[in-house]
Amino acid sequence: MTPGPTQVPEAARLVLARQVRHHRTADARATLAEALDGLRYVFRTANDVVLLSCSGTGAMEAAVVNSVPRGGKAIVLDAGVFAHRWSDICQAFEIEVVRHAVEWGSAIEADDVAALVCRHSDASAVFGTLMESSTGVAHDIEAIGAAIRSSAAGRDRVPLWIVDGISGAAVIPCETDAWGVDVLVVGSQKALMLPPGLGVIAASEAAWQQMERITPQAFYFNLLAHRRKLRGAQGEGPDTPYTPAHTLIAALAENLKLIRETGIENVWKRSDVLSAATRAGVEAMELKIFAKRPAAGLTAVEFPPGLDGSALLQRLEQRFGLKLAGGQGRLKGKIFRIAHLGMLDELDILGTLAALELVLHEMHFPVTLGSGVAAASQYLASHSMPASPLIA
Amino acid sequence: MTPGPTQVPEAARLVLARQVRHHRTADARATLAEALDGLRYVFRTANDVVLLSCSGTGAMEAAVVNSVPRGGKAIVLDAGVFAHRWSDICQAFEIEVVRHAVEWGSAIEADDVAALVCRHSDASAVFGTLMESSTGVAHDIEAIGAAIRSSAAGRDRVPLWIVDGISGAAVIPCETDAWGVDVLVVGSQKALMLPPGLGVIAASEAAWQQMERITPQAFYFNLLAHRRKLRGAQGEGPDTPYTPAHTLIAALAENLKLIRETGIENVWKRSDVLSAATRAGVEAMELKIFAKRPAAGLTAVEFPPGLDGSALLQRLEQRFGLKLAGGQGRLKGKIFRIAHLGMLDELDILGTLAALELVLHEMHFPVTLGSGVAAASQYLASHSMPASPLIA
Numbered sequence: 072m073t074p075g076p077t078q079v080p081e082a083a084r085l086v087l088a089r090q091v092r093h094h095r096t097a098d099a100r101a102t103l104a105e106a107l108d109g110l111r112y113v114f115r116t117a118n119d120v121v122l123l124s125c126s127g128t129g130a131m132e133a134a135v136v137n138s139v140p141r142g143g144k145a146i147v148l149d150a151g152v153f154a155h156r157w158s159d160i161c162q163a164f165e166i167e168v169v170r171h172a173v174e175w176g177s178a179i180e181a182d183d184v185a186a187l188v189c190r191h192s193d194a195s196a197v198f199g200t201l202m203e204s205s206t207g208v209a210h211d212i213e214a215i216g217a218a219i220r221s222s223a224a225g226r227d228r229v230p231l232w233i234v235d236g237i238s239g240a241a242v243i244p245c246e247t248d249a250w251g252v253d254v255l256v257v258g259s260q261k262a263l264m265l266p267p268g269l270g271v272i273a274a275s276e277a278a279w280q281q282m283e284r285i286t287p288q289a290f291y292f293n294l295l296a297h298r299r300k301l302r303g304a305q306g307e308g309p310d311t312p313y314t315p316a317h318t319l320i321a322a323l324a325e326n327l328k329l330i331r332e333t334g335i336e337n338v339w340k341r342s343d344v345l346s347a348a349t350r351a352g353v354e355a356m357e358l359k360i361f362a363k364r365p366a367a368g369l370t371a372v373e374f375p376p377g378l379d380g381s382a383l384l385q386r387l388e389q390r391f392g393l394k395l396a397g398g399q400g401r402l403k404g405k406i407f408r409i410a411h412l413g414m415l416d417e418l419d420i421l422g423t424l425a426a427l428e429l430v431l432h433e434m435h436f437p438v439t440l441g442s443g444v445a446a447a448s449q450y451l452a453s454h455s456m457p458a459s460p461l462i463a
Numbered sequence: 464m465t466p467g468p469t470q471v472p473e474a475a476r477l478v479l480a481r482q483v484r485h486h487r488t489a490d491a492r493a494t495l496a497e498a499l500d501g502l503r504y505v506f507r508t509a510n511d512v513v514l515l516s517c518s519g520t521g522a523m524e525a526a527v528v529n530s531v532p533r534g535g536k537a538i539v540l541d542a543g544v545f546a547h548r549w550s551d552i553c554q555a556f557e558i559e560v561v562r563h564a565v566e567w568g569s570a571i572e573a574d575d576v577a578a579l580v581c582r583h584s585d586a587s588a589v590f591g592t593l594m595e596s597s598t599g600v601a602h603d604i605e606a607i608g609a610a611i612r613s614s615a616a617g618r619d620r621v622p623l624w625i626v627d628g629i630s631g632a633a634v635i636p637c638e639t640d641a642w643g644v645d646v647l648v649v650g651s652q653k654a655l656m657l658p659p660g661l662g663v664i665a666a667s668e669a670a671w672q673q674m675e676r677i678t679p680q681a682f683y684f685n686l687l688a689h690r691r692k693l694r695g696a697q698g699e700g701p702d703t704p705y706t707p708a709h710t711l712i713a714a715l716a717e718n719l720k721l722i723r724e725t726g727i728e729n730v731w732k733r734s735d736v737l738s739a740a741t742r743a744g745v746e747a748m749e750l751k752i753f754a755k756r757p758a759a760g761l762t763a764v765e766f767p768p769g770l771d772g773s774a775l776l777q778r779l780e781q782r783f784g785l786k787l788a789g790g791q792g793r794l795k796g797k798i799f800r801i802a803h804l805g806m807l808d809e810l811d812i813l814g815t816l817a818a819l820e821l822v823l824h825e826m827h828f829p830v831t832l833g834s835g836v837a838a839a840s841q842y843l844a845s846h847s848m849p850a851s852p853l854i855a
Contacts, residue, residue, distance in 0.1 A: 079482060125517050317658070
């Protein structure tokens with residue numbers, strides 16, 4: 072029940088066990104084309120999508136070094152550990168960072184972003200996070216995107232709106248094209264339900280144009296080189312500049328079929344129902360939700376005062392084989408996190424709440440056994456969840 | 464029979480099919496430790512080895528950006544397509560390249576390298592290739608390393624000797640420590656017999672010291688950040704700065720067991736016997752070996768004049784399901800390549816030669832059926848090949 076790596080569906084795991092085929096073949100190109108097409112469906116974009124052989128952080132680096140030149144300026148919306156990584160990457164590549172930080176647990180406000188974009192007319196991009204998985208906060212990507220565009224209206228160039236969707240995309244709604252997201256970054260081991268090792272970049276036409284204008288501090292992550300190979304020769308299908316992690320790409324194509332069968336709106340709806348049920352259960356146990364704007368993909372819960380948080384997590388794992396994530400950075404020992412990503416269903420949530428109740432009870436924390444489960448069940452009784460072949 | 468991706472042993476494929484486990488666990492750290500230990504054995508080094516989640520080109524980039532500062536100078540020994548990539552990477556990161564190119568098919572001479580190192584006392588590194596898989600040439604890594612050190616003797620700093628061993632390491636001998644290789648770069652889909660997606664860097668103490676002195680143009684590929692996590696906290700075992708492709712790492716640990724059982728000297732010896740038998744067979748068919756210093760990992764053969772090379776390769780694939788690699792870049796249509804990497808045995812070589820004879824015969828090229836197979840068998844009859852559990 073951690074926010075990634077998520078469980079991998081059986082069909083994809085069987086693909087991973089197949090003998091390796093050569094990647095410079097019509098077969099491999101067809102599989103890549105199928106995967107890219109599925110990614111466009113899932114991320115709601117008609118633009119070019121690039122698959123990189125790296126983890127999510129590598130894809131974040133690709134977004135940075137292709138969008139902002141050395142010595143350029145970037146606005147970073149910092150609401151937690153993962154947003155902070157945008158700043159670290161920028162600084163490694165000598166990009167000036169205007170850092171707008173909010174208290175952890177809070178969300179970035181669109182109005183504040185508008186003011187920043189007004190003040191820093193020379194910024195090449197604004198970097199944010201769809202779901203900040205260190206705090207469980209979801210951002211209003213649409214409103215922030217609109218604020219960036221209206222603040223920069225009349226200028227030659229609008230800063231690109233670049234969103235880390237590594238843990239949030241395909242979990243909570245992200246209308247990449249409709250909301251004006253210029254670059255969306257995703258990793259393979261979250262909602263895409265694969266082992267780690269693939270990064271995804273979806274980029275708008277404005278983003279591609281900006282990439283053409285700058286000299287990227289990149290070779291392996293040079294996105295234009297990837298796009299050239301993707302577009303390939305007439306009728307040959309997409310290709311990659313360097314050897315791709317193509318067993319993962321074949322497994323990805325398999326998972327994308329399952330997501331398509333479910334329907335992406337239904338995938339979002341499932342997380343929505345599961346997270347609302349979880350919050351109802353957690354609150355009935357008189358525990359406190361940490362995020363002020365909770366994401367449907369992840370529920371961050373404060374440890375009650377006086378309780379040894381790491382002992383709680385350890386007991387859950389030892390007694391039930393149930394792994395919940397603790398807090399990261401300054402939230403270590405302060406919160407724990409229940410994820411609603413991938414192949415989860417109602418019983419996973421109810422079981423988690425029941426286990427939590429039992430272990431809290433054992434640790435002499437005042438909890439009414441069954442109270443959390445009852446509240447969550449109450450919610451589930453009145454809110455139907457779309458079916459999914461993922462839970463077959 | 465292409466120079467990668469190689470076939471993946473069954474044990475590793477079954478590991479790839481397992482459900483994903485979390486990577487921040489004692490279990491995952493133990494597997495990483497086992498893999499790193501096996502890599503040190505295979506690459507004959509006692510130094511720190513880093514695993515990166517990327518393809519070989521990503522690991523090459525890591526070697527460049529951590530060893531040579533922006534504006535610094537590098538000597539590139541260019542004997543083919545893959546050596547040329549060193550120059551391209553350097554140029555993307557504003558590193559001045561002194562390019563020493565030889566005719567394709569020839570090897571770089573140590574004396575020429577000595578002269579270059581004398582002339583360019585400000586070069587931070589010399590980049591070369593163990594086995595240039597575009598031409599089938601093996602380099603004398605030991606002699607070139609010695610030439611670099613003797614030319615720079617008495618200087619404050621000796622340029623680092625950085626070797627692309629992506630297709631050659633664990634195929635032909637590479638005594639990383641004993642031969643003074645400062646950075647060895649390897650990919651997962653060649654002799655390590657995995658799907659693509661992992662890069663390996665083995666670095667000497669001198670290399671790590673040089674990395675400490677420069678500001679790398681790197682974040683995802685910052686090797687010092689990786690090394691810090693590898694060394695980890697006391698007693699905790701190695702870790703990684705970003706989510707690693709840990710299903711591949713678990714499969715790697717599995718393959719390394721097989722390589723250890725075989726014995727690395729025996730792995731080298733197997734390639735040596737297979738390549739010598741192949742060359743004997745090819746020459747008996749009156750075809751010409753392209754490389755002047757042929758590598759035991761790969762035999763590059765010139766298409767006979769007047770023969771349609773791509774038709775030959777296509778027929779081999781259609782009739783026998785046998786994929787040989789053609790030439791790359793300016794060698795396209797001029798050569799084909801038979802690899803001796805990974806899980807191959809005598810019958811693979813004899814079958815390849817037999818298929819080649821049959822198809823040449825069908826294409827009306829004057830060949831005595833059985834001549835190539837006979838010569839190769841003659842060689843195999845008098846040269847024993849060490850056994851390997853890889854061929855079980």
